[in-house]
Amino acid sequence: MAGNTIGQLFRVTTAGESHGPANVVIMDGVPAGIVLAIEDIQKDLDRRRPGQSKITSHRHEPDQAAILSGVFEGKTTGTPLAILIRNTDIRSGDYDEMKDKYRPGHADFTYDAKYGFHDYRGGGRASARETVTRVAAGAVAKKILLSLSPDIRIIGYVKQIGNIISDITDPATLSLEQVDSTIVRCPDSNAAEKMIALIEKIRSERDSIGGLAEIIIQGIPAGWGEPVFDKLNAELARALFSIPAVTGVEFGIGFGASIARGSEINDSFVSDKTGIKTVTNRHGGIQGGISTGMPVIIRCALKPPSSIPREQQTVTTSGQPASITVKGRHDPCLLPRFIPVAEAMIAIILADHGLRQRQARI
Numbered sequence: 001m002a003g004n005t006i007g008q009l010f011r012v013t014t015a016g017e018s019h020g021p022a023n024v025v026i027m028d029g030v031p032a033g034i035v036l037a038i039e040d041i042q043k044d045l046d047r048r049r050p051g052q053s054k055i056t057s058h059r060h061e062p063d064q065a066a067i068l069s070g071v072f073e074g075k076t077t078g079t080p081l082a083i084l085i086r087n088t089d090i091r092s093g094d095y096d097e098m099k100d101k102y103r104p105g106h107a108d109f110t111y112d113a114k115y116g117f118h119d120y121r122g123g124g125r126a127s128a129r130e131t132v133t134r135v136a137a138g139a140v141a142k143k144i145l146l147s148l149s150p151d152i153r154i155i156g157y158v159k160q161i162g163n164i165i166s167d168i169t170d171p172a173t174l175s176l177e178q179v180d181s182t183i184v185r186c187p188d189s190n191a192a193e194k195m196i197a198l199i200e201k202i203r204s205e206r207d208s209i210g211g212l213a214e215i216i217i218q219g220i221p222a223g224w225g226e227p228v229f230d231k232l233n234a235e236l237a238r239a240l241f242s243i244p245a246v247t248g249v250e251f252g253i254g255f256g257a258s259i260a261r262g263s264e265i266n267d268s269f270v271s272d273k274t275g276i277k278t279v280t281n282r283h284g285g286i287q288g289g290i291s292t293g294m295p296v297i298i299r300c301a302l303k304p305p306s307s308i309p310r311e312q313q314t315v316t317t318s319g320q321p322a323s324i325t326v327k328g329r330h331d332p333c334l335l336p337r338f339i340p341v342a343e344a345m346i347a348i349i350l351a352d353h354g355l356r357q358r359q360a361r362i
Contacts, residue, residue, distance in 0.1 A: 138344020231289020252284025
């Protein structure tokens, strides 16, 4: 495989580029008989699409999904399910001056090193535009999860942008409506207002900014995951690291464990009428690569978008010194649109592991 497929029982393969005619995703292993409508997919795509607010990219893509196969009379057939999303607002001419120059922070040079050439139009396959297919696949994955374990709930929100940190003390109580109540997807209204102002300031300075997202997964039964190489946290981290701009992923107290003692981080077990659980959840819902039944807590660090409209120093593809000013329409901060992408990738991994767990217990 060339790195375009993820999953074992629920296999997702994507194709497409930023300025190509369309992006497509093919899913194999979708169980038959799952009720699926285009609206189930479209509502998630609408949360990810560009041009949705004043702090996102000004590219206007409707991101209308079309189901090409795998659904008949409103139900999945068990055969490969293909979804197409066309690119309609392409301005490839914005990138003509960059075709022979390496953009700082981008994958232009590394794609050249691997393939011998690269698609300079918006980054081609390396563009975050590619994540539109992941969100479509994630919507299908959520329907699979609903059939496997209907209590599973995946909610992400923007925890930090720059040095502004949201004051959310109990993220497990958040709803999708609360998260989407602000254009920055931070349910702390005071912090959200400051974040929006910071993003607008950064954009006016022709720069960009990064931050931190937190995702909470509730309702995962104990026992999901695999030992050693296919650990649930390892596969979730791999999926999240595959999203452009992610520079760090942690679970539970994460890097905080590096300065703590064992007596300070171990979670004591208790038993009540609902079963066995831990008093605290510093482990973040996964131990030994297998879910404990406690909420899975994940945080992702995102770097600032690399495309900034200010002059930077670089070299040409032949190695000559040059300057470059990146044109095009780009997000000054990726966090607001990252949330639905992260939720989708988590759903894809959970659907795969849910199907694997069902097979393991037959």
